[in-house]
Amino acid sequence: MNASPRPTPLSTKFFTPGVMILTLLALNGVAVAVARLLFGIGAVTNLSDQYPWGLWIGVDVAAGVALAAGGFTSAALGHVMNREDYHAIVRPALLTAMLGYTFVALAVVIDIGRWYYIWHPLVMWNGNSALFEVGLCVMIYMTVLYIEFLPIVTERFVGRVRLKGVFSFINRPLDTLLRILDRLLDKTIFLFIIAGVVLSTLHQSSLGTLMIIAGPKMHPLWQTPILPLLFLLSAVAVGFPMIIFESLIASRSFGLKPEMAVLSRLGRMVGPLLGIYLGFKIGDMFIRETFVYLADPTTESVMFVLEVLLGVVIPLRMFLSPSVLRSPLWLFVASSLVILGVLLNRINNFIIAYTPPYASVVYYPSIGEISVTVGFISLLILAYRFLTRIFPIVSVPQKSPAPTTKYAIRGSFQ
Amino acid sequence: METRRDFLRTTLITTAAASVSEAARAAPARIPSTDRMGILVDTTACVGCRSCEAACKRAHDYPNEPTADNSTIPARRRPGHDSLTVVNEYPGPERPPRPTYVKVQCMHCDFPGCESACIVGAISKKESGPVLWDGDKCIGCRYCMVACPFQIPSFEYEKALKPEIEKCDFCIRRIDDGNVPACVEVCPMEALAYGRRASLIEVAREKIRNNPDRYNDHIYGEFEAGGTSWMYLAKAEFKELEFPELGRDPMPGTSESIQHGIFAYFVPPVSLYALLGGLMWITKKRKEAEEMAE
Numbered sequence: 091m092n093a094s095p096r097p098t099p100l101s102t103k104f105f106t107p108g109v110m111i112l113t114l115l116a117l118n119g120v121a122v123a124v125a126r127l128l129f130g131i132g133a134v135t136n137l138s139d140q141y142p143w144g145l146w147i148g149v150d151v152a153a154g155v156a157l158a159a160g161g162f163t164s165a166a167l168g169h170v171m172n173r174e175d176y177h178a179i180v181r182p183a184l185l186t187a188m189l190g191y192t193f194v195a196l197a198v199v200i201d202i203g204r205w206y207y208i209w210h211p212l213v214m215w216n217g218n219s220a221l222f223e224v225g226l227c228v229m230i231y232m233t234v235l236y237i238e239f240l241p242i243v244t245e246r247f248v249g250r251v252r253l254k255g256v257f258s259f260i261n262r263p264l265d266t267l268l269r270i271l272d273r274l275l276d277k278t279i280f281l282f283i284i285a286g287v288v289l290s291t292l293h294q295s296s297l298g299t300l301m302i303i304a305g306p307k308m309h310p311l312w313q314t315p316i317l318p319l320l321f322l323l324s325a326v327a328v329g330f331p332m333i334i335f336e337s338l339i340a341s342r343s344f345g346l347k348p349e350m351a352v353l354s355r356l357g358r359m360v361g362p363l364l365g366i367y368l369g370f371k372i373g374d375m376f377i378r379e380t381f382v383y384l385a386d387p388t389t390e391s392v393m394f395v396l397e398v399l400l401g402v403v404i405p406l407r408m409f410l411s412p413s414v415l416r417s418p419l420w421l422f423v424a425s426s427l428v429i430l431g432v433l434l435n436r437i438n439n440f441i442i443a444y445t446p447p448y449a450s451v452v453y454y455p456s457i458g459e460i461s462v463t464v465g466f467i468s469l470l471i472l473a474y475r476f477l478t479r480i481f482p483i484v485s486v487p488q489k490s491p492a493p494t495t496k497y498a499i500r501g502s503f504q
Numbered sequence: 505m506e507t508r509r510d511f512l513r514t515t516l517i518t519t520a521a522a523s524v525s526e527a528a529r530a531a532p533a534r535i536p537s538t539d540r541m542g543i544l545v546d547t548t549a550c551v552g553c554r555s556c557e558a559a560c561k562r563a564h565d566y567p568n569e570p571t572a573d574n575s576t577i578p579a580r581r582r583p584g585h586d587s588l589t590v591v592n593e594y595p596g597p598e599r600p601p602r603p604t605y606v607k608v609q610c611m612h613c614d615f616p617g618c619e620s621a622c623i624v625g626a627i628s629k630k631e632s633g634p635v636l637w638d639g640d641k642c643i644g645c646r647y648c649m650v651a652c653p654f655q656i657p658s659f660e661y662e663k664a665l666k667p668e669i670e671k672c673d674f675c676i677r678r679i680d681d682g683n684v685p686a687c688v689e690v691c692p693m694e695a696l697a698y699g700r701r702a703s704l705i706e707v708a709r710e711k712i713r714n715n716p717d718r719y720n721d722h723i724y725g726e727f728e729a730g731g732t733s734w735m736y737l738a739k740a741e742f743k744e745l746e747f748p749e750l751g752r753d754p755m756p757g758t759s760e761s762i763q764h765g766i767f768a769y770f771v772p773p774v775s776l777y778a779l780l781g782g783l784m785w786i787t788k789k790r791k792e793a794e795e796m797a798e
Contacts, residue, residue: 130660130663132662133662139659140655142647143646170784171783202643202644202646203659203663204643204665207643207644210624211623216620216623216624217764218760218763218764219620219623221645221647222624223763285777287776287780288780292766292773295766296763299759303617303650303651305617305755306749307650
């Protein structure tokens with residue numbers, strides 16, 4: 091029992107050449123974001139009256155939310171289905187989702203024209219708007235994610251709050267606060283975990299509803315009334331590949347053995363999930379007879395084929411193969427393809443499929459837009475690396491017997 | 505002919521004033537009033553003088569007047585934040601070609617996509633016809649621009665603070681003061697008629713009936729996207745004048761029924777919550793039973 095892996099704060103070196111590069115990319119992105127706040131959206135983007143939404147909405151927001159889906163799929167598996175054997179992946183997925191949604195929120199702040207009014211949807215409601223639903227759900231879900239993270243904070247710091255110097259006087263009240271939080275959450279965390287899963291299914295699907303109102307401005311290959319279902323199914327399908335992808339990178343980066351036992355079992359579920367998604371996608375194509383558009387080699391048809399073939403069909407076949415599931419390398423490749431597929435799908439839906447009736451230019455993201463997107467992703471990776479050194483997130487095999495204090499292990503709903 | 509038109513215009517304006525005051529008493533917001541106002545654009549009467557562009561700028565305190573020469577007309581300009589309306593030129597079907605001029609501005613849909621889309625409800629369809637933008641609510645997300653099938657709302661990308669969504673406001677301030685929209689008032693050819701939308705449709709039908717050679721038998725905006733307050737008559741097919749080909753369904757139809765289906769009295773989310781809670785309880789009990797057995 092004591093030899094089994096347990097979430098532990100990591101103590102590997104923080105600064106590596108990779109971290110240095112990420113820091114530079116992050117600084118560049120932050121600089122452009124500041125320029126956008128000072129000089130307006132037009133100063134750094136290629137957005138126009140023809141193309142009001144671009145890379146920031148398509149990738150940072152839409153793809154960002156989809157790729158953070160590991161948070162709710164793993165919570166459903168680990169906590170709702172009570173599969174103890176998957177607990178090793180729940181915390182990394184939770185941290186990814188928490189950071190992911192935080193950066194989605196940041197991207198929204200940068201993208202909306204009047205960022206200082208970001209709180210308006212809280213008090214000014216429009217129940218007809220899919221965007222209102224997405225906005226409100228994302229805000230609430232982000233709060234839920236932070237609450238779900240609190241037990242990790244209490245586990246780490248109860249009895250260990252040791253601020254130095256002028257702050258030392260708050261050590262005791264802070265410790266008391268943590269203990270109260272811990273006791274409260276111990277009995278109630280399951281309420282938040284279920285809420286997190288419900289909120290996720292709601293806004294993951296409503297993100298798909300967003301483009302339906304664009305009607306004929308959207309290419310028929312993507313414009314379908316079942317878009318919300320396709321968005322939800324693809325988000326569910328990309329959840330586990332995203333966890334596998336991260337886990338394999340993290341174990342390599344932190345010098346740990348890949349958790350192949352858990353990852354293979356996760357991988358086994360991806361095939362059927364991708365199959366369901368593909369079934370609806372192809373079924374929709376045949377019912378609406380949109381395959382006729384695939385006959386012309388346009389940007390749209392090429393992107394559609396790439397998205398489905400590279401991002402769904404090939405990884406679907408791979409995930410069904412036992413030898414792929416056993417190999418860290420092939421599992422990594424297959425997971426990367428699913429992630430690429432969902433990324434392409436969101437780009438296609440929000441950018442490629444969108445053709446304004448009076449288009450005179452073709453939208454292509456500016457250097458500034460790319461800088462912010464790349465910078466924010468870098469910042470997210472850095473934050474992940476930083477927080478895994480402070481909090482017990484990543485499961486590490488234990489050499490010495492685990493201490494059995496009250497706060498040693500905190501699962502959920504115990 | 506002229507006197508009849510004048511008479512018509514006066515009648516329309518009078519009914520307009522009456523119905524606006526009536527609309528102020530307000531019925532349910534989502535059902536357009538039968539007395540709502542509209543504007544009928546007769547492109548066969550327009551000579552492309554662009555007085556309407558200038559009048560619009562004056563009425564909205566825009567600084568720049570359009571240039572006197574019409575060299576920019578064939579450029580197919582779009583309304584933007586320097587001009588809420590523009591007139592574009594299209595070569596006509598006749599030999600030698602006689603150009604058609606098309607005034608472009610917000611169509612003021614009866615069931616606006618932008619209104620349904622707006623995250624904070626900053627865009628609203630007034631009972632009396634106009635679709636208006638509220639700068640105190642707007643967060644600048646530009647979803648209205650995504651939703652608009654006519655590509656009308658324009659955003660001030662160059663402004664860091666208080667960028668505005670700009671589009672034709674139906675001269676709401678002038679209407680409230682009992683005037684007609686600036687473009688209608690100034691038009692020397694009376695190509696624009698302001699009045700009760702229902703009456704305008706009758707007028708348009710009559711025009712088509714009396715001059716079948718002059719008009720294509722189609723009132724653009726009568727049914728497009730569920731109907732619009734601005735409607736057009738033309739000789740050519742509207743497709744040739746670059747009007748979007750839209751069905752009769754309002755833009756928000758599908759998205760709203762999906763939204764309201766997912767959230768029908770919060771039954772689906774609450775049921776899902778209960779289902780997951782039950783699942784969690786059952787799996788926990790089963791796990792405890794297994795542990796006991798070991």
